[in-house]
Amino acid sequence: MTDPLLRVEHLRTYFHTASGIARAVDDVSFSIARGETLGVVGESGCGKSVTALSLLRLIQAPGRIEEGSHIWFEGRDLLTLGAEEIRQVRGNRIAMIFQEPMTALNPVFTVGDQIAEVARVHTDISRKGARERAVEMLSLVGIPAPRERAGQYPHQMSGGMRQRVLIAMALILNPALLIADEPTTALDVTIQAQILELLARVQQEFGTAILLITHDLGVVAEAASRVVVMYGGQVVEEAPVRTLFAEPAHPYTKGLMQAMPRVGMQRERLATIPGSVPPPTAWPTGCRFRDRCSYAWPRCEAEAPLLVPLGPVHAARCHLAEGDHPPPRDTTREVSPL
């Protein structure tokens, strides 16, 4: 494969708070090829969104991207750029859409105005020309009567429509990479499918690479070609989407799969992963998942596992992946129906 579009190396984003250093993203590496969709999954607090914000250097104090991190994009390390240079990248080469279409639009301007603004920030386009482009974009993202809609305010639109507007804003300058942070979480299921379809269509048409951040494995299965699973600020497994679903290697990934409902399932309750994510100021020593893992044995406490390759494109951060399998601890977690 040629040089990837984006290569993140040893990204560490720490928040220096009064109650200690929160290592929200701790040595994360991954890459995205041109035109590819990479899914990033994990539960709340695993560092997905901080990773996304770090890519555009939108982390605010007390957060900081630590020394030794690299974000290679189109031949440059984004972390070495000046304020003006990174601003030129934002919205122009890398665009972002957010989780909450309800609040990510400014309520006091019309949507046409807000879409046009992106073009006017980065190019010399005239007010009128930008306006025309905005209308074109609205029609491209499948909004009927785009000219009338452009003159409307966000509160006059539904959630799905606003998410389309946000996508139009993100794509108006045809960026090489689109970061979508939980783009469908706030929408209901039918709209969710439409938005995913739209993203797929746009990707085919423009060859945009997409970094799709979600906690929803269903969304990943549908939209991503490769998946990175994050836990505790680290990548715990990386695999093509089929491999991940067919043979998950990390106990956390397995837990996530078991927690997913399946059509025709007879059980009353879904399996759960016990416990919750520890606070990022106090990751456990050794493996960060060991407190919740049914396979944990003493080595997991003594030694932090490395990301072990399981094949050319599959890797997992677990001692199990190294080959010596200890007997799993007996943890039948099936809760009998009340």
Next chain:
Amino acid sequence: MADTPAVASIAIPVAPAAVPSAPRRPFPRVLQLMWRERTARLALLFLAVLLVAAIAAPWLAPFDPARLLDTSAGAEAPSVAHWFGTDVSSRDVLSRMLFGSRISLAIATFSAVLASGLGLLYGGAAGFVGGRVDGVMMRLVDALLAIPRLLLLLTVLALWGSVGVRSLVMILALTGWFGVARLARVEASSLRRRDFVVAARALGATPWRVFVRHVLPHASAPVLVATTIAIGQVIVLEAGLSYLGYGVPQPTPTWGNIIRDGRDSIATAWWLTLFPGLALVGTALAVNTIADRLRAVLNPRQLPAP
């Protein structure tokens, strides 16, 4: 949309739902909402009449406000010829009040607007930038707020000697922005973390653009209310300064100056203080009523459904 029949909400919308009404224009809408309450309506009418009177003073005033009509007569009680009487120097009080309203209103409006603009920019910038800069900028405001405004004004004006209308506006503006700065700072610092502000930054807007387009407009509603309150305050403050002899220098009529003229003869010539006093109280009351209603109207949570 208040007049849409209730049934519409349960009707199944036809695929692309009818495009809702044209973009609302905020100013007529605010005025319309204010008009709904009776006291606000009265206050608006009062101010409108006052404004027209002030603008049309040269045509409305029955006499030249500076002319000494009959130097031998002294203060005359209200009569058909002089509705509000004449003062000790035999000048028509109504005419002086009409011309005085121009200066009193102009000073109050300009200095309040100037002060609020200053406060909005200063406080908005502090809240938007945040961190240490914010801390230093706001401690300065705290320090300035600790000095009573009237004391500050009297000191400055006493040192200055006599001031013209323009300098007075400047001085009033420069001593009036601290409170607004605090207000704007709170708004801006909460806006800084709002999604659409982060989104604007993510799409490459310059910090200045984010500040002007996405932060200031949202901070301006409470500041608008504060400005209105400030106008009422400054009208009274200016009258107070004039009364104490530190305001606009004498021959120029302002409401405060007219009251000052009548100070010594309050027992015999009551009309010299009563009428400008009433105008003063009425205006301050009207402005405060409007500010109150404006606060209710601009608060989206108190707004009836559009």
